[in-house]
Amino acid sequence: MFHMTTxxxxxxxxxxxxxxxxxxxxxxxxxxxxxxxxxxxxRLKPLxxxxxxxxxxxxxxxxxxSATVVWxxxxxxxxxxxxxxxxxxVKEFAQKFIxxxxxxxxxxHNYIPLFISEDNVxxxxxxxxxxxxxxxxxxxxxxxxxxxxxxxxxxxxxxxxSDEKDETIAEIISIARRLRQHSExxxxxxxxxxxxxxxxxxxxxxxxxxxxxxxxxxxxLKEFPDxxxxxxxxxxxxxxxxxxxxxxxxxxxxxxxKSPESKKAxxxxxxxxxxxxxxxxxxxxxxxxxxxxxxxxxxxxxxFRMKFVGVPRDLYKPYADIQFQTGVADNAAGxxxxxxxxxxxxxxxxxxxxxxxxxxxxxxxxxxxxxxSPPHRPLGELAATGRICPQTGWxxxxxxxxxxxxxxxxxxxxxxVISHGEPSVWQKLKGERPSYRTATVWKLVExxxxxxxxxxxxxxxxxxxxxxxxxxxxxxxxxxxxxxxTKG
Numbered sequence: 001m002f003h004m005t006t007x008x009x010x011x012x013x014x015x016x017x018x019x020x021x022x023x024x025x026x027x028x029x030x031x032x033x034x035x036x037x038x039x040x041x042x043r044l045k046p047l048x049x050x051x052x053x054x055x056x057x058x059x060x061x062x063x064x065x066s067a068t069v070v071w072x073x074x075x076x077x078x079x080x081x082x083x084x085x086x087x088x089x090v091k092e093f094a095q096k097f098i099x100x101x102x103x104x105x106x107x108x109h110n111y112i113p114l115f116i117s118e119d120n121v122x123x124x125x126x127x128x129x130x131x132x133x134x135x136x137x138x139x140x141x142x143x144x145x146x147x148x149x150x151x152x153x154x155x156x157x158x159x160x161x162s163d164e165k166d167e168t169i170a171e172i173i174s175i176a177r178r179l180r181q182h183s184e185x186x187x188x189x190x191x192x193x194x195x196x197x198x199x200x201x202x203x204x205x206x207x208x209x210x211x212x213x214x215x216x217x218x219x220x221l222k223e224f225p226d227x228x229x230x231x232x233x234x235x236x237x238x239x240x241x242x243x244x245x246x247x248x249x250x251x252x253x254x255x256x257x258k259s260p261e262s263k264k265a266x267x268x269x270x271x272x273x274x275x276x277x278x279x280x281x282x283x284x285x286x287x288x289x290x291x292x293x294x295x296x297x298x299x300x301x302x303x304f305r306m307k308f309v310g311v312p313r314d315l316y317k318p319y320a321d322i323q324f325q326t327g328v329a330d331n332a333a334g335x336x337x338x339x340x341x342x343x344x345x346x347x348x349x350x351x352x353x354x355x356x357x358x359x360x361x362x363x364x365x366x367x368x369x370x371x372x373s374p375p376h377r378p379l380g381e382l383a384a385t386g387r388i389c390p391q392t393g394w395x396x397x398x399x400x401x402x403x404x405x406x407x408x409x410x411x412x413x414x415x416x417v418i419s420h421g422e423p424s425v426w427q428k429l430k431g432e433r434p435s436y437r438t439a440t441v442w443k444l445v446e447x448x449x450x451x452x453x454x455x456x457x458x459x460x461x462x463x464x465x466x467x468x469x470x471x472x473x474x475x476x477x478x479x480x481x482x483x484x485x486t487k488g
Contacts (some may be wrong), residue, residue: 069219119169143158279353
């Protein structure tokens with residue numbers, strides 16, 4: 001993760017200073033609510049003569065062409081990391097994980113091995129390794145996918161609950177199939193997320209719940225190497241978004257700043273700007289721009305911060321935390337002399353942050369003919385119970401009895417399967433047979449429509465399976481007898 005730490009006393013002390021020193025004056029001048037951008041000085045103008053647009057997540061930002069892009073971790077429903085030219089490296093990661101799970105010391109509760117399974121995937125080429133997360137985990141799984149993306153290696157990490165195993169495996173395969181290589185300056189036109197070295201397109205049939213997307217990216221200025229800027233976007237807090245606001249954070253710190261040391265630091269800190277801030281459609285922001293003083297183990301440096309609480313359940317108006325620091329060396333602000341003046345630091349901050357915007361996308365055109373229809377999903381595509389069917393065709397359930405297949409249309413929800421167990425003596429006397437309703441993973445095995453004669457029967461099967469009424473079966477845990485029996 002792109003991260004900078006500050007040499008002592010900055011965090012709470014300087015935040016408190018912002019509030020205390022500005023109580024007596026108007027903290028929200030009108031021109032700061034949508035700030036007039038500070039003019040670039042002659043020394044800075046060549047820096048922005050040539051710029052590049054960088055895609056991060058669902059957004060864009062313009063930075064100097066010479067700036068170095070530094071990516072942090074990307075969680076796009078699951079954690080994704082790309083290793084350039086790293087196919088062999090990722091194979092080694094997979095084998096190391098397998099060896100750890102199979103090691104002599106890797107024994108879980110009651111002598112059950114941590115290792116669960118190793119499953120090969122054909123498209124894309126790779127494997128999925130499943131095991132328990134550790135000795136103290138309670139039903140905790142760790143499921144990792146290791147794939148080849150042309151000449152790059154891909155690792156997809158997850159730690160699902162035990163009852164989400166099949167769904168998580170299907171999601172890992174879905175992510176791997178939607179990834180494609182992506183250059184630093186390419187601006188994709190389709191909906192999805194830019195991550196380091198790759199682009200993840202959105203699903204053709206989106207999930208009912210919005211994905212949990214966390215993107216971290218940073219920039220280092222070549223001409224002013226002590227100057228760093230970082231951006232973090234994540235879903236907005238749906239319950240108490242204002243609790244994440246920078247203004248509220250300042251108020252809490254102000255109430256706790258009572259020591260003589262804190263008061264002195266407040267008096268020595270210079271505050272350059274504090275106000276609400278809007279960037280394009282991001283309207284719920286607040287910024288604080290300050291310069292901390294020279295201290296015994298820290299040199300004077302700028303520390304600017306802007307936070308947006310975001311709009312819950314809106315992918316394009318996320319929670320955002322933007323930070324800018326000067327005097328950075330070895331990832332510590334204040335370790336070097338700041339190379340920018342106050343005016344220059346504000347100008348760079350305004351120039352870059354004001355360019356943040358949603359990446360324009362082109363909507364998928366409506367299908368007008370068979371020739372315009374999207375390509376088939378590959379045979380072997382997986383979809384867990386409860387997910388939306390991504391491809392019309394014949395699907396085989398991993399938990400079904402025998403070689404039974406069912407036909408589903410794209411957009412339908414994948415059902416449970418109904419299986420039958422051995423009846424007890426009493427059930428035999430009554431002519432009943434126990435049935436079970438079990439979550440499963442469906443695999444696409446054939447394209448095409450069902451025979452006309454089977455259409456009504458097929459619809460009835462789907463309805464019964466999804467409602468749990470096949471032979472009186474009801475909702476229950478996989479493998480659990482949930483009915484009094486069916487007539488056999």
